[in-house]
Amino acid sequence: MAYKIEFGKFFSYSFSLDCVIFGYEEGQIKVLLIKRAIEPYLGKWAIIGDLVYPDEDLPNAASRILADLTTIDNVILHQGSTFGKPDRHPQGRVITTAYFALVRIDEINAQAESWAEEVCWMPVNKVKDLAFDHKDILDSTYEDLKRKLRYEPVCFDLLPEKFTLNEMQQLYEYAYNAELDKANFRKKIRPIPMIHLKEKQTNVKHRPANLYSFDSERYENLVEEDSYTFKM
Amino acid sequence: MAYKIEFGKFFSYSFSLDCVIFGYEEGQIKVLLIKRAIEPYLGKWAIIGDLVYPDEDLPNAASRILADLTTIDNVILHQGSTFGKPDRHPQGRVITTAYFALVRIDEINAQAESWAEEVCWMPVNKVKDLAFDHKDILDSTYEDLKRKLRYEPVCFDLLPEKFTLNEMQQLYEYAYNAELDKANFRKKIRPIPMIHLKEKQTNVKHRPANLYSFDSERYENLVEEDSYTFKM
DNA sequence: TTCACTTATTGTATATTTTACAATATATTA
DNA sequence: TAATATATTGTAAAATATACAATAAGTGAA
Numbered sequence: 001m002a003y004k005i006e007f008g009k010f011f012s013y014s015f016s017l018d019c020v021i022f023g024y025e026e027g028q029i030k031v032l033l034i035k036r037a038i039e040p041y042l043g044k045w046a047i048i049g050d051l052v053y054p055d056e057d058l059p060n061a062a063s064r065i066l067a068d069l070t071t072i073d074n075v076i077l078h079q080g081s082t083f084g085k086p087d088r089h090p091q092g093r094v095i096t097t098a099y100f101a102l103v104r105i106d107e108i109n110a111q112a113e114s115w116a117e118e119v120c121w122m123p124v125n126k127v128k129d130l131a132f133d134h135k136d137i138l139d140s141t142y143e144d145l146k147r148k149l150r151y152e153p154v155c156f157d158l159l160p161e162k163f164t165l166n167e168m169q170q171l172y173e174y175a176y177n178a179e180l181d182k183a184n185f186r187k188k189i190r191p192i193p194m195i196h197l198k199e200k201q202t203n204v205k206h207r208p209a210n211l212y213s214f215d216s217e218r219y220e221n222l223v224e225e226d227s228y229t230f231k232m
Numbered sequence: 233m234a235y236k237i238e239f240g241k242f243f244s245y246s247f248s249l250d251c252v253i254f255g256y257e258e259g260q261i262k263v264l265l266i267k268r269a270i271e272p273y274l275g276k277w278a279i280i281g282d283l284v285y286p287d288e289d290l291p292n293a294a295s296r297i298l299a300d301l302t303t304i305d306n307v308i309l310h311q312g313s314t315f316g317k318p319d320r321h322p323q324g325r326v327i328t329t330a331y332f333a334l335v336r337i338d339e340i341n342a343q344a345e346s347w348a349e350e351v352c353w354m355p356v357n358k359v360k361d362l363a364f365d366h367k368d369i370l371d372s373t374y375e376d377l378k379r380k381l382r383y384e385p386v387c388f389d390l391l392p393e394k395f396t397l398n399e400m401q402q403l404y405e406y407a408y409n410a411e412l413d414k415a416n417f418r419k420k421i422r423p424i425p426m427i428h429l430k431e432k433q434t435n436v437k438h439r440p441a442n443l444y445s446f447d448s449e450r451y452e453n454l455v456e457e458d459s460y461t462f463k464m
Numbered sequence: 465t466t467c468a469c470t471t472a473t474t475g476t477a478t479a480t481t482t483t484a485c486a487a488t489a490t491a492t493t494a
Numbered sequence: 495t496a497a498t499a500t501a502t503t504g505t506a507a508a509a510t511a512t513a514c515a516a517t518a519a520g521t522g523a524a
Contacts, residue, residue: 010246010283015316015327051242054325058316082314082329084247084290093286095247095327097314166501183503184483200491206499207491398472415474416512432520438470439520 013093017058018049018134019066019077020098020141023105024158024171028123029145030105031138033130034069034116040090041131047138048116049096062099069116072108075101076157078148080141088133098141102157149175153192153230156214164201164209165189172232191228193218246321248328249290250281250366251298251309252373255337256390256403260355261377262337263370265362266301266348272322273363279370280348281328294331301348304340307333308389310380312373320365330373334389381407385424385462388446396433396441397421404464423460425450 021032033045048069052061062077080098088094110119124142129135148154155171156163169185193215201208222228253264265277280301284293294309312330320326342351356374361367380386387403388395401417425447433440454460 009286011324012243012286013245013247014242015245015247015325052316052327054241054244055318057318058314058327079313081311082290084284084329086287086289092243093247095284095290095329097316097327097329164501181484182501183485186502187482204500205492207489207501209501396472413512413514414472415514418473419511436471437521439472439518441472 013095014051014089016049016051016089016094016096017062017065018047018096018098018137019062020047020080020100020138021066021070021072021075021108021110022100022102022124022142022145022158023108023121025105025121027170028125028174029142029158030121031124031127031142032070032110033120033122033127034112035118035120036115036131037117038115043117044131045120045122046131047098047134049134051094058097059099066101068114069112070110070119071113072103072110075103075108077101078144080144081137083133083137083140085133096137098137098144100141100145102145102154104158104160106160146175150232151230153214153216153219155232156216162197162199162211162213164211166209168212188232192230193222193228245325245327246283248281248283248321248326249294249297250279250328250330250369251294252279252312252330252332252370253298253302253304253307253342254332254334254356254374254377254390255340255353257337257353259402260357260406261374261390262353262355263359263374264302264342265352265354265359266344267350267352268347268363269349270347275349276363277352277354278363279330279366281366283326290329291331298333300346301344302342302351303345304335304342307335307340309333310376312376313369315365315369315372317365328369330369330376332373332377334377334386336390336392338392378407382464383462385446385448385451387464388448394429394431394443394445396443398441400444420464424462425454425460 023030023032032048034048036042036044036046048066050065050069052058056064058079059077066072066075066077077099078101080100082095082097084095086093088096105121112119124138127135127138130138149172155168158171159167165186166182168189169180169182173180194212195215197211197213199211201211219228255262255264264280266280268274268276268278280298282297282301284290288296290311291309298304298307298309309331310333312332314327314329316327318325320328337353344351356370359367359370362370381404387400391399391403397418400421401412401414405412426444427447429443429445431443433443
């Protein structure tokens with residue numbers, strides 16, 4: 001048979017995952033970067049990523065890589081795009097797939113481990129150049145994030161557990177890069193299942209706003225019975 | 233340095249692309265399949281896919297693979313999800329990324345070539361089992377297609393060059409699995425830039441409908457000047 | 465040629481959602 | 495207690511969506 005696989009030629013690639021971790025702090029969306037302590041790109045800032053082990057499933061590998069390099073655990077990772085320019089990695093053919101997560105920066109304790117020398121939260125629109133094609137990966141994945149914010153209730157993964165409606169509005173204003181009307185924003189989000197807490201904002205020099213939290217249980221039920229679809 | 237890449241261990245994977253080609257015919261969305269003339273899964277139906285060459289960029293590889301196996305040329309391919317279960321390929325670790333296209337079945341001349349023994353257009357919801365994890369890939373990519381139909385004017389890639397508004401409506405009814413009101417459908421699509429042709433349907437036993445075609449040039453301009461966003 | 469028939473196409477009235485902007489409420493601080 | 499600052503709610507107009515009816519224009523048989 002003429003179409004047998006030439007093993008030497010084809011089974012010589014490697015495959016990596018890049019974990020783009022987004023957080024929200026000080027009114028801006030930030031991304032978690034690591035400083036590389038190894039070649040190539042030694043000393044350069046990069047997205048958290050590494051090679052997948054031969055027997056690893058992709059979702060597990062993404063979690064493992066994230067934990068290995070930053071000790072971050074227990075975050076939900078979503079698959080993004082795949083990048084495979086032949087020369088994107090100087091040491092060989094490495095195709096990579098982006099995975100991304102939305103986290104609460106203050107609840108996460110990211111510590112540099114393994115070959116990561118340092119970690120830092122960098123505002124997404126301040127990021128200049130990164131190792132490899134990581135800037136392209138970041139840009140593409142940030143678009144994925146914004147799309148997801150529009151069609152799935154993932155904003156609550158970025159906001160604190162208890163948040164004010166204004167904080168929620170500001171997050172969308174930042175992501176959409178557009179001002180929104182307060183009154184109309186509240187009308188729009190009314191159908192979203194949220195718990196109106198009995199607590200108020202503290203340490204503000206004016207009337208404190210009420211605190212809310214996302215009612216994920218009720219949300220799941222509504223989705224189940226097909227009586228609600230999130231849309232912003 | 234302890235973190236050097238172990239080449240033997242990591243640079244031993246292969247990478248493939250699977251081209252999920254969708255068409256629309258006889259009121260249903262169909263997918264182009266090939267019958268495998270090689271092991272593994274010899275004689276089984278499969279999605280059009282093959283290994284990426286060492287120096288190929290992914291979009292080029294997708295076009296090349298599609299042409300190699302079916303002689304199909306000149307279609308726009310969109311990236312879909314990536315699949316990497318460790319045991320998905322019996323001959324080694326092969327990670328694969330889906331690419332998908334929307335085509336006019338009657339304008340495409342798909343011919344089995346290389347190790348493809350036969351090609352066939354199969355209605356998507358009739359597809360039972362396929363080689364590898366191709367059924368999963370098909371299901372996932374079909375969801376991608378439906379999402380794209382909603383937010384981008386790709387329905388015109390499936391419809392004939394000249395189509396009736398009813399044909400367009402029926403496509404959406406099929407994809408959404410829901411009945412739509414004729415009058416309201418027309419109101420909804422009014423802002424979509426289409427050319428009202430001077431031609432009418434032929435060979436029908438009743439009043440023939442008018443024919444339309446998508447005005448892609450005007451669409452590009454509208455998008456450029458930010459004065460229109462497609463939404464169905 | 466006419467008329468019944470079938471589908472295409474348009475219209476209308478109502479309900480719902482979005483938008484713009486104003487008014488009121490409530491906590492803080494001086 | 496009043497001034498201030500932001501939270502929260504309300505209202506009216508505009509824009510969209512929905513349901514359903516009416517009219518138009520071909521085909522094909524009498």
